[in-house]
Amino acid sequence: MRRHLSAAVVAGWGLLNGLLLAVLAVYGESAMVYWLWGSVVLVLQLVALAVLLSSRSGPDQHVRYRVPDRGAGAVLPTAIGLLLVALCFVYGRWLLVVAVPLLAVAAVMLARGTTARER
């Protein structure tokens, strides 16, 4: 249990949400609320499962680290591309003409590992 306490914390927190949701059901609420909160409880259990699987496949505490800067140069173009996609909602789909190529460039940069490396 102690070894997997991190997963237990997430799972327990999700279950506490489930308990509070069950109490709400006693009082009665609209169906949308059960779907909304219930799906969050489910997501939290999935996160707990991911943490558990991760800690079972590797040590519970960190032993090795590699500077993960490969492809970091693609991050800013990705963010701008995603913003342009969001702005399609404001100014129309023509913005995809700019957003899609930009995201493609970002994907290429990511694949090539483009980054500005620190000395």
Next chain:
Amino acid sequence: MTVAPPAARRDGAGRPVPPGSWLGWVSSTDHKRIGLLTVGTSLVLLLVFGVFALLMRTQLARPDETFLAAQAYDQLFTLHGSGMIYMVMTPFALGMGVYLVPLQIGAPGIALPRLTLLGYWLYALGALTMLAGFAAPAGAHAGGWFSYPPLADSAYSPGAGTDLWIAGVFVAVTGTILMGWAVLWTVLRRRTRGMTMLRLPVFCWAMIATCLMVIGAFPALLAALTLLAVGRADASVFLHNTWNIGYQHIFWFYGHPVVYVMFFPYLAAVAEVLAVFSGRRFFGYRGTALSLLVFAALSMSVWGHHMFATGQVANDYYSLTSIALLVPAGVEYFGMLGTLLGGRLRATTPMLFALAFLPQFLIGGLTGIMVGTPVIDYHVTDSYFVVAHLHYVLFAGSAFGLFAAVYFWFPKVTGTRLDDRMGRWHFWLLVIGTNLTFLPMFALGYLGMPRRVSTYAPFDGFGALNLLATIGAGFLAAGMAVFVVNVLATLRRCSLGRARPAGDDPWQAHTLEWATTSPPPRLNFPADRPLPPVTSFAPLLDLRRRERSGA
């Protein structure tokens, strides 16, 4: 711990850049840089949205004032509220987590660093998009930070300003969710040897609770914004009560937990400061860690108290859970007060902010319990009482925690301290300004002044209290000016090499970030400075005690 060097040569992509170059900053996967970018952007936006508040207070200083047109006032209060919540207090809290959590758990970096960097850029671009609404022909969004339909639909809020607000908030909140994931995964899966869950610093426990709420509640805001966008495209969506009241449910499912996202990291910063400047281990560690998790779970269950006045929610349940919040809150206060009792207090600038946090947040918390009770809420809903309550929570409470954190960790981040005398000026101006601004608002609300009004008549009887609040806002502005000068002057001295080095651990602190150099190197803990053994949640305190006892 093994740290592999950067794989620059093997990948053959990219080029070395000077550490201080702009390219190095915008694409760095160093969690400290991403954290600083986030915190720095939040602080700049704090000033921008603070100026908006000053303009609003000027307009409200006297009855029938015409300093601002009603439409301009509406835009300012909308962007002030949205900005402070979505773009300042939440990102600053997560930015602190991005910077501090890896250091506190002895990790050389953050998990998912590229995703964290993407989170920062989405946040920054989202904030710019929201502010760009001012350039829209009809101006920025003016429907309030929670933008209920039908007020926020295309009939009552036409123009691109509202659409830009939706897009900006959506993108920025997506960014904060990504940062939340990275911080959570780091604290759960990147701890150094010996750093068990029950040896995590209080700040890390607060970040766990915070990030769980980010993951659990923030997607609901994305859903609410999507619903609003759909409703603006098709007005028939909000003709039906299901989606009108549904929007409120979905929004507040995010809207209440976010208050705790904007509270726990600052509370934990205060807890760290209180322990360090009391010279004592934090009192009631396990109870506090547990209470943070219970507090966070309860905070997911109280959203309906924002909807009491609709008459369409289970008031009994939401009132019960709102009052139940007192229990974990009491445990945390007990822990903080227990830490102070019997301690050797040092009245440093961060300690002053931490001490002021305690009574001021208490006012915010207790008035929260009041408005969590339907009979009181019916009387004060949508009045200045609510404005006073939320500002006591978020400014008198969280912002004081924020400044305690800034003064406390500034030497770690830059290698030098902020000027203490200016810090004290900042503190006292803020204490006077905060209470002079927000205390009269309780009375205003109780007397019936509605929130979001751009003016009032002389016979309403709100003039004197509003004038007091505006004078208080002047004190706040003066305090913030002192803070800005202090930070800029100190950074200038740093850049000229004239700053007095603070040393690696100027406060005799307790947690691992103080075991490394100030500022910390790229991989946090250099090979010549091995991590001390992690024997508890205060490993440096343990180390000093062992050294003193000769063990």
